[in-house]
Amino acid sequence: MQYFTICAMEDTDLSSDSDLDALINCTLLYAATKFKRKKRIWKSSYLRKRETHGEFRLTSEFSDDQFTNYFRMNRMQFEEVHNTIQNKIYHEGSRAHKEITTKEKLAVFLRYLASGNSYKSIGYSYRLGDRTVSKIVNEVSAAIWECLQQTFLPDPTEELWKQIAKEFEQRWQFPHCVGSIDGKHIVVKKPAKSGSSYFNYKHTCSIVLMATVDANYKFITVDIGSMGRFSDGNIFSSSILYKKIQNKTLKLPEPDMISGGEKELPYVFVGDEAFPLLENLMRPYPKRKVTANYENKVFNYRLSRARQTVECAFGILAGRFHVFRKPFEIKLASVDNVVKAACVLHNYLRMTSTATNVEDIADEELLSDQLTSIRYNNSRNSRNAFLVRENYTHYFNTTGAVQWQRDSILRGKY
Structure with missing residues (x-):
């Protein structure tokens, strides 16, 4: 396509309206083809390392006391809460965007509660976008209320x-x-x-x-x-x-x-x-x-x-x-x-x-x-x-x- 465009420029009389239109069409076609061939990068290299360098990955190295202090609940409680709400917060990932696991979503929400840090700060440490953190906090908090309220905060009889x-x-x-x-x-x-x-x-x-x-x-x-x-x-x-x-x-x-x-x-x-x-x-x-x-x-x-x-x-x-x-x-x-x-x-x-x-x-x-x-x-x-x-x-x-x-x-x- 690039060769055709060059030849067209050499043999075309730009004073002719038809030849000029043909040159413009060829140039646009070349640009569109080049855009399609370009691989789209859906996120930065910093965010792509979430699975290996994100803070959630590092929590697996915590001792039991460190885990409890970090999330304000022990590992057994974390697993119990996760098993209760995971069906409410699970979504399949797209081909371009690998799925954020339900455990990682719960971890983001609990860390937000425990630390009070901003969405942007949580996003940096977990290698997520701040808007993604916002959606996770809303989604998990609603799921916790819906799944645990009847058991741990029921309407009194x-x-x-x-x-x-x-x-x-x-x-x-x-x-x-x-x-x-x-x-x-x-x-x-x-x-x-x-x-x-x-x-x-x-x-x-x-x-x-x-x-x-x-x-x-x-x-x-x-x-x-x-x-x-x-x-x-x-x-x-x-x-x-x-x-x-x-x-x-x-x-x-x-x-x-x-x-x-x-x-x-x-x-x-x-x-x-x-x-x-x-x-x-x-x-x-x-x-x-x-x-x-x-x-x-x-x-x-x-x-x-x-x-x-x-x-x-x-x-x-x-x-x-x-x-x-x-x-x-x-x-x-x-x-x-x-x-x-x-x-x-x-x-x-x-x-x-x-x-x-x-x-x-x-x-x-x-x-x-x-x-x-x-x-x-x-x-x-x-x-x-x-x-x-x-x-x-x-x-x-x-x-x-x-x-x-x-x-x-x-x-x-x-």
Whole structure:
């Protein structure tokens, strides 16, 4: 073709329109043929070495302790999670693009949770494009929630509520408590064209994670995605949990007698001053009512002991998954998926670990630097809610009293 073009140029009279058109057609044909012959390079040489030099390949050299520290789960747990979700995240590779294995996808997602590094940083270490990392994080987080949620974060039933209440009574001496509730601001990068919708009282942009936790620091319910500007009681009042409490559709057991008690008491959640006082939600007495009132101090202390489980759970979550230590710089829909997956993995690890994780104890005090509390609530409370709190107060100071509560009050723990 190249020879034909040269000959055409030697023998062609360029002043003739027909000869000029023929020369142009020959030149275009030559260019098209040359383009077809050129082998297309689908990725750089750096990315082509993913299988031999990528970080996932190097993790096979880790010791058991290094593997657990790197992925925040041991090899057996990694394999179990992988076997559960692999059918959801498997895709056949094309001829030009060799398939990324399901194990490598899970590894990328777990490393993102554990480190909190950007997609670009993860991409460099795993020799993947940052857009590929983004797709993997979305795909794996959705698969983890879909496959593990029913087992490790199921919708509570009446039997489950009773089991949770029994554990709270045995471990934290608060009978009929079915969960500790709190909400935390998860800092995110300001979404485009969002105005002040996500701007919170700490002058950052955030969405809210509203959660209830059982006596063993496991999440019972999670509600994610409320805008950060709703920093008062509006966050809880707009949550699904509040609506179910008000509509009596939460499947809570009917009020009954507490062992040694004199009156039937409802099953309740415990929260701090950010929440309203409801028949099924206890909050502490305000400071003005505990200054010279020993009985109210006892109630506040006993409630605080039970309520600390949710603070510890958030601390463990942020201590284990460092992605919560930095602002999320990804899309809000992706943040929701990542947070839900992190919560269900937190429960999975709490239920499958054979020994107490040292991080659980060490990281309980990390919360104030990572997840911001929601603001206090000054909403009005019903009379029945006041009566329920008074009945609990009476119980904690009579037949439900424990030996060490007086010493704790004297030390100022209320």
